[in-house]
């Protein structure tokens with residue numbers, strides 16, 4: 001009934017061109033982390049490939065077909081997003097790992113699941129590969145949970161980039177809440193506080209756009225004032241985490257200044273929320289994180305927050321003065337007050 005890690009060494013087989021930040025060496029970090037936790041007694045299982053049925057809940061058939069046709073070939077899908085001969089198969093395993101974690105958690109076999117995957121997923125749109133992402137792993141996971149009977153799923157995305165794909169896939173759906181903290185303005189350009197969803201989904205998209213340079217305390221304020229109060233009011237049946245680690249201070253892409261411990265604190269807060277709302281059901285999936293050492297330390301802290309008995313989140317104190325969190329919370333609160341008490 002505790003934590004399950006879903007992982008395979010095959011994630012290294014998705015190759016990107018030399019110098020690309022989303023490189024196969026990231027899979028070596030995932031391997032090392034999986035081995036370390038296995039050594040401490042955490043269960044680690046290999047994923048199955050996601051099925052067409054699972055993918056088609058969030059992607060267009062023509063798009064899935066387009067990615068399938070890259071099998072056996074090296075292609076450029078967009079200026080940042082490449083395939084190698086194995087990529088289609090590995091992307092199916094990444095999405096499938098998230099599905100596996102959801103099945104185990106929704107079925108009650110485990111309380112929490114963490115999919116240690118690459119390629120990442122949150123930029124992948126319904127009909128387009130983008131930003132290193134082929135299939136939207138977390139969207140596939142949330143849709144699978146809904147298919148298994150979860151009435152409401154909350155996705156929290158703390159990757160430094162806004163998860164444009166995830167937002168767009170669910171922006172008209174009141175059953176899937178999407179909450180993102182991200183650097184803004186920045187790639188991919190979406191994620192303004194004013195983006196709150198559309199049609200029946202209005203109010204179920206929450207964006208916390210933070211100016212570059214944000215520190216641990218800014219994220220703590222964002223979680224305390226907005227993320228957690230909204231989640232408490234939403235009362236999800238499952239919490240899904242887009243666990244990107246590129247807001248770490250050492251990340252070569254992100255401009256934030258988080259410590260590894262902050263990722264532990266955010267994950268611990270989300271676990272506590274899940275314990276409060278949905279018997280602890282939480283599934284996380286790795287998104288970005290491009291400094292190998294920072295990725296390893298941050299992922300380790302996040303896994304630690306989900307393993308063993310629940311503990312209170314321990315937010316680190318950077319002592320660096322910043323008002324970014326306050327400013328962001330004011331803008332987001334103004335945008336979402338018609339829908340939530342914050």
Ligand SMILES: [Zn+2]
Nearest residue numbers: 159161246288
């Ligand atoms: Zn990212």
